[in-house]
Amino acid sequence: MPLLSLAIWLPIASGVLLLAFGRDERADAVRWSALAASLVSFLVTIPLVTGFNTSTAALQFVERHFWIERFAAYYLLGVDGISVWFVLLTAFITVIVVISAWQVITERVNQYMGAFLVLSGLLVGVFCAMDGLLFYVFFEATLIPMYLIIGVWGGPRRVYAAFKFFLYTLAGSLLMLVALIYLYYKSGGSFDILTWQRLPLSLHAQGLLFFAFFFAFAVKVPMWPVHTWLPDAHVEAPTGGSVVLAAIMLKLGAYGFIRFSLPITPDASHEWAWFMVALSLVAVVYIGFVALMQTDMKKLVAYSSIAHMGFVTLGFFMFNELTTSGAIVQMVSHGFVSGAMFLCIGVLYDRVHSREIAAYGGVVNTMPKFAALAVFFAMANCGLPGTAGFVGEWMVILGTVKVNFWIALIAASTMIWGAAYTLWMVKRVYFGAVANEHVRVLKDVDRREFAMLGVLAVAVLAMGLYPKPFTDVMHVSVTELLSHVGVSKIPVTP
Amino acid sequence: MNWLAVVPEIALLVMTCVVALVDLWVKDKERLVTYCVAQGSLSVIAVAQLWFFYKGFTLYAMQRMVVADPMGHLLGLFATLAMMATLVYARSYAASREMLKGELFTLSMFSLLGILVMLAANNFLVVYLGLELMSLSLYAIVAMRRDNGPATEAAMKYFVLGALASGFLLYGLSMMYGATGTLEIPEVFKAIGTGQINRAVLILGTVFVVSGLAFKLGAVPFHMWVPDVYEGAPTAATLLVGGAPKLAAFAITIRLLVEGMLGLAVDWQQMLVLLSVASMLLGNLAAIAQSNIKRMLAYSTIAQIGFMLLGLCPGVVSGNTVSASNAYSSAMFYVVTDVLTTLGTFGMIMLLSRDGHEAELIDDFRGLAKRSPWFAGVMAVFMFSLAGIPPTVGFYAKLAVLQAIVSTNVPGFIWLAGVAVVLSLLGAFYYLRVVKVMYFEDAVDLHPVAGSKDARLLVSLNGAAVLLLGILPGGLMALCRDAIVQMFAT
Numbered sequence: 001m002p003l004l005s006l007a008i009w010l011p012i013a014s015g016v017l018l019l020a021f022g023r024d025e026r027a028d029a030v031r032w033s034a035l036a037a038s039l040v041s042f043l044v045t046i047p048l049v050t051g052f053n054t055s056t057a058a059l060q061f062v063e064r065h066f067w068i069e070r071f072a073a074y075y076l077l078g079v080d081g082i083s084v085w086f087v088l089l090t091a092f093i094t095v096i097v098v099i100s101a102w103q104v105i106t107e108r109v110n111q112y113m114g115a116f117l118v119l120s121g122l123l124v125g126v127f128c129a130m131d132g133l134l135f136y137v138f139f140e141a142t143l144i145p146m147y148l149i150i151g152v153w154g155g156p157r158r159v160y161a162a163f164k165f166f167l168y169t170l171a172g173s174l175l176m177l178v179a180l181i182y183l184y185y186k187s188g189g190s191f192d193i194l195t196w197q198r199l200p201l202s203l204h205a206q207g208l209l210f211f212a213f214f215f216a217f218a219v220k221v222p223m224w225p226v227h228t229w230l231p232d233a234h235v236e237a238p239t240g241g242s243v244v245l246a247a248i249m250l251k252l253g254a255y256g257f258i259r260f261s262l263p264i265t266p267d268a269s270h271e272w273a274w275f276m277v278a279l280s281l282v283a284v285v286y287i288g289f290v291a292l293m294q295t296d297m298k299k300l301v302a303y304s305s306i307a308h309m310g311f312v313t314l315g316f317f318m319f320n321e322l323t324t325s326g327a328i329v330q331m332v333s334h335g336f337v338s339g340a341m342f343l344c345i346g347v348l349y350d351r352v353h354s355r356e357i358a359a360y361g362g363v364v365n366t367m368p369k370f371a372a373l374a375v376f377f378a379m380a381n382c383g384l385p386g387t388a389g390f391v392g393e394w395m396v397i398l399g400t401v402k403v404n405f406w407i408a409l410i411a412a413s414t415m416i417w418g419a420a421y422t423l424w425m426v427k428r429v430y431f432g433a434v435a436n437e438h439v440r441v442l443k444d445v446d447r448r449e450f451a452m453l454g455v456l457a458v459a460v461l462a463m464g465l466y467p468k469p470f471t472d473v474m475h476v477s478v479t480e481l482l483s484h485v486g487v488s489k490i491p492v493t494p
Numbered sequence: 495m496n497w498l499a500v501v502p503e504i505a506l507l508v509m510t511c512v513v514a515l516v517d518l519w520v521k522d523k524e525r526l527v528t529y530c531v532a533q534g535s536l537s538v539i540a541v542a543q544l545w546f547f548y549k550g551f552t553l554y555a556m557q558r559m560v561v562a563d564p565m566g567h568l569l570g571l572f573a574t575l576a577m578m579a580t581l582v583y584a585r586s587y588a589a590s591r592e593m594l595k596g597e598l599f600t601l602s603m604f605s606l607l608g609i610l611v612m613l614a615a616n617n618f619l620v621v622y623l624g625l626e627l628m629s630l631s632l633y634a635i636v637a638m639r640r641d642n643g644p645a646t647e648a649a650m651k652y653f654v655l656g657a658l659a660s661g662f663l664l665y666g667l668s669m670m671y672g673a674t675g676t677l678e679i680p681e682v683f684k685a686i687g688t689g690q691i692n693r694a695v696l697i698l699g700t701v702f703v704v705s706g707l708a709f710k711l712g713a714v715p716f717h718m719w720v721p722d723v724y725e726g727a728p729t730a731a732t733l734l735v736g737g738a739p740k741l742a743a744f745a746i747t748i749r750l751l752v753e754g755m756l757g758l759a760v761d762w763q764q765m766l767v768l769l770s771v772a773s774m775l776l777g778n779l780a781a782i783a784q785s786n787i788k789r790m791l792a793y794s795t796i797a798q799i800g801f802m803l804l805g806l807c808p809g810v811v812s813g814n815t816v817s818a819s820n821a822y823s824s825a826m827f828y829v830v831t832d833v834l835t836t837l838g839t840f841g842m843i844m845l846l847s848r849d850g851h852e853a854e855l856i857d858d859f860r861g862l863a864k865r866s867p868w869f870a871g872v873m874a875v876f877m878f879s880l881a882g883i884p885p886t887v888g889f890y891a892k893l894a895v896l897q898a899i900v901s902t903n904v905p906g907f908i909w910l911a912g913v914a915v916v917l918s919l920l921g922a923f924y925y926l927r928v929v930k931v932m933y934f935e936d937a938v939d940l941h942p943v944a945g946s947k948d949a950r951l952l953v954s955l956n957g958a959a960v961l962l963l964g965i966l967p968g969g970l971m972a973l974c975r976d977a978i979v980q981m982f983a984t
Contacts, residue, residue: 151933170919181896
C-alpha cells in the first residue's frame with residue numbers, strides 16, 4: 001500500500017471535494033465529513049510508526065515514480081526516523097484543528113475545513129518528499145492555503161499579516177530555488193536529495209548554498225532577526241491557523257536545516273556554526289525578554305515559540321547526537337505544547353473576544369476544568385520536568401554543556417525567562433479574584449473542547465514521562481545525519 | 495510542389511471566405527450559425543495541425559518559401575485552440591456590445607491565417623506577409639466599436655505604433671537582404687556563416703529586426719502600445735491581441751533570430767538580455783500601481799515577456815545544441831503556458847462583465863469568493879500561476895527558464911537568474927492583491943456571475959488545465975522540446 005501517497009493525497013482530495021461541493025446550508029455535514037477525512041488521514045499514518053524498522057537509516061515506505069522528464073525529477077517519497085514523527089504530528093494536529101473549529105467557524109465552513117485539509121496534505125508532502133523539486137513544490141504550495149486562512153478568517157489586521165507572511169516566506173524560498181537549481185546543475189542533472197548529500201562541493205560553493213538555504217529556512221523557523229512576520233501572522237490568524245503555524249509550519253524550517261543545510265553543506269555548517277549559535281542564543285534570551293513585555297496573549301505565545309525554536313537551531317549546530325535528538329524531540333513537543341497554548345487562547349477568545357491579558361483575571365474561579373488544563377500546558381511551555389517541554393530542552397542543554405559550558409549556561413537561562421513570561425501570564429489571566437463582568441459569566445469548557453485539550457494533555461504527559469519510543473525511532477537516522485555532517489565534502493585537490 | 499504542407503492554411507482561407515459568405519444571409523439574431531461554422535472550421539484546422547505534429551513532418555513548399563515543421567504545427571495547434579477559446583469567451587460579451595457581427599469571425603480567422611503563415615515562414619517576405627495579415631485584421635477588430643472613444647483611441651495607437659514596428663522589421667529585413675543577397679531564411683543562415691559579409695550592415699540589420707520583434711512582443715522600451723491597447727480595446731479584442739498573436743511573435747523570433755541569424759547570436763543575445771531585464775523591471779513595477787485590471791495584466795504581460803526572453807539568451811556552445819534547445823524549448827513552454835493563463839484571466843473578465851458593465855477594475859472582483867466561490871477559486875489559480883507559485887503551471891515555466899540559464903554556467907547569467915527571481919517576487923505582490931480583493935473583502939456588487947454556459951465551462955476547464963499542468967507538466971515540456979530539437983535537426 002502506498003501509505004505516504006495516501007497520507008498526502010487523502011486529505012488533499014477530501015479538502016478539494018469539500019471546497020467544490022460543501023455548502024453553508026449543510027454546515028454540519030461539512031464538519032462531520034471534514035472530521036472523518038482528517039481521522040482517516042491520521043489513521044493512515046499510524047502504520048508508518050508501527051511498521052517502522054528502527055534498525056536502519058535507509059528511507060522507508062519509499063515510492064518512486066517518474067515525474068518530469070525535462071528535469072529528471074521523480075515523485076520520490078520516503079520517511080526516515082526523523083520525518084516520520086512530523087507526518088504523524090501533522091495528521092494529528094489537523095484532527096484537533098477540525099474539532100477546534102466546530103462551533104467557532106460558522107461562515108464558509110467548507111472553505112475553512114477544505115483549506116486545512118489541503119494544507120495538511122501539503123505539509124505531509126514536505127516531510128515525505130525526497131526529491132528536491134517535489135520538496136520545493138510542496139514547501140511553496142503550503143503558502144497558498146495559509147495565506148487564505150489568515151486573510152479570510154483572521155483578525156482586524158489580517159490583510160497586512162497575510163501579505164507579510166506570504167511575501168516574507170516567498171522571498172526566502174526563492175533564494176532556495178536558485179540553490180536547488182545550482183545543485184541540480186552541479187550534480188549533473190539530478191534532483192535527488194540523497195545524491196546531493198554525497199556531492200563534493202568547494203567551501204565557497206557550500207557557503208553560498210548554506211546562506212541560500214539559511215534565508216529560506218531561517219524565515220520559516222523563524223530565527224531572529226527575520227522573525228517579525230510571525231507575531232503578526234499568529235495574532236491575526238484564526239485559532240486553527242495559529243495552531244498549524246506554530247505546531248507544524250515552523251517545523252518546516254527546522255526540518256529544512258537537517259534535510260538540506262547540514263548534510264549538503266557540512267563544511268559551511270561547521271564554518272558558520274558560531275553564527276547560527278549566536279542567532280539561536282539571541283532568540284532564546286532576547287526574544288524571551290520581548291515575550292515578557294507582551295500584553296496580548298497570542299503575541300506572548302508567538303514570541304515564546306520563537307524562543308523555543310531557538311533551542312532547536314542551537315541543538316542542530318552543536319553537532320552531537322544528544323543535542324540533535326534533543327532538538328528534534330523539542331520540535332515535536334513544541335508542536336503539541338504551542339498548539340495547545342493557542343487552543344487555550346482560542347477557548348478564551350471565543351467567549352470574551354479579547355486576547356488582552358488585562359481583559360482577564362481570576363478565570364480559575366469560573367472555569368476550573370479549563371484552568372487546570374491551561375495551567376498544565378503553561379507548565380509544559382516553561383519546561384517542567386515530567387512534561388514534553390522538559391525532555392528536549394534538557395537534552396539540548398546537557399549536550400551543549402559537553403561542548404561549551406558558557407553557551408549552555410546562556411541557553412539554560414531560558415528555564416528562567418520561560419517560566420517568567422509564562423507563569424506571569426498565568427497569574428494575571430487565571431489566578432486572583434474575578435476581574436470583571438466578562439469573566440464572571442464565563443462558562444467552563446464543553447465536552448468538545450475538553451476532549452481536544454485532554455487528548456493533547458495526554459500526549460504532552462506521555463512524551464514527558466516516557467520519551468524513549470521517540471528517541472529509539474530517530475536514533476539511527478540521527479546517527480546517519482551526524483555521520484554526513486562529520487565528513488568533509490570539500491574535494492581534495494591533487 | 496508539395497501541397498500537403500500548406501493544406502491547413504488553404505483550408506482556413508477557404509473556410510474564412512465561406513464564413514464571410516454565410517454571414518451575408520444571416521440575420522443578427524441567427525448569428526449563432528456563423529459562430530458554429532467558424533468554430534467548426536477552426537476545430538478542423540486544429541485536428542489537421544495535431545495530425546501533422548503527430549506525424550512529425552518537415553515539408554517545404556512553394557519554392558521553399560514555406561516550411562511545415564513540428565514547431566510550426568505545435569504552435570499552430572495552440573494558436574487555433576486559443577482562437578477557439580477566445581471566440582467562446584467573446585460570444586456573449588460581444589453580443590451585448592453590438593460587436594457580434596460577421597466581421598468579428600472573418601477578421602479573427604484572417605488574423606489566425608496570418609499567424610499560421612508566420613509559423614510556416616521560411617522566407618523574410620512570408621514572415622512579413624503573415625505579420626501584416628494578422629496585424630491589419632487585429633487593428634480592425636480593436637476598432638470595431640467605432641462609437642466608443644477609448645476603443646477608437648486604442649485602435650489608433652495600435653495601428654500607428656504597429657505600422658512603425660512593421661516598418662522597423664521590414665527595414666531590418668531589407669538590410670539583411672542587401673547584405674546577404676537572399677530572402678530565404680536558411681540561405682541567410684549559410685551566408686552569415688561564411689563570414690564574408692560586412693558585419694556592420696548585418697549588425698545594423700539585426701538591431702532593426704530585434705526592435706521590430708520587441709515591438710510586436712511588447713518588450714520594454716517598445717512596450718508603449720501594450721497598456722493602452724489592453725485597457726482601451728473591448729475585452730474580447732484585448733484577448734484576440736494578447737492571446738494567439740504572442741505565439742506567432744515567439745515563432746517569428748525563433749525563425750528570424752535562431753534559424754536565420756544564429757551566426758549573429760552574440761550580438762542579439764546582448765540586446766535580448768537588456769530588453770528582458772528592462773521589461774521585467776518596468777512591467778513588474780508599473781503593474782503595482784494599476785487599479786484597472788486590464789492595464790495591470792498588460793504590464794504583467796510585459797514582465798512575462800521579459801522572463802520569456804531570458805530563455806532565448808543562452809546560445810549554442812561550440813556546435814552543441816543541447817543547452818540552446820533546452821533554453822528555446824523552455825521559452826516556448828513559457829509562452830504557451832502564458833497564453834493559456836492569459837486566456838483564462840481575460841475569459842474571467844468577460845464572464846464578470848454584463849450589459850452596460852465592464853468588469854475591468856480590480857475592485858470589480860471584490861468579494862468574488864462570496865458571490866461565486868468556484869470562479870474566485872479559478873481566478874486565484876490563474877493569479878498564482880502568473881505569480882509562479884507551485885502547484886500551478888506558471889512555476890514550471892519560470893523554473894525551466896531559470897534552469898536553462900543557470901546551466902550555461904556563465905556567471906553573468908547566474909546573476910541574471912537572481913535578478914529575475916527578485917523581480918518575480920515584486921510580481922507576486924500585485925497578483926496577490928487580486929486574490930486579496932476576491933477573498934478578503936466584502937462584495938459591493940451582488941449580481942450572480944452570469945455568462946453563457948459554454949464560457950463558464952471553458953473557464954473552469956482552463957483553470958483545471960493550469961492546475962493539472964502544474965501537477966504534471968512533463969508532457970507539454972517534452973512536446974516543446976521535441977519540436978525545438980527537430981527544428982535544430984533540419
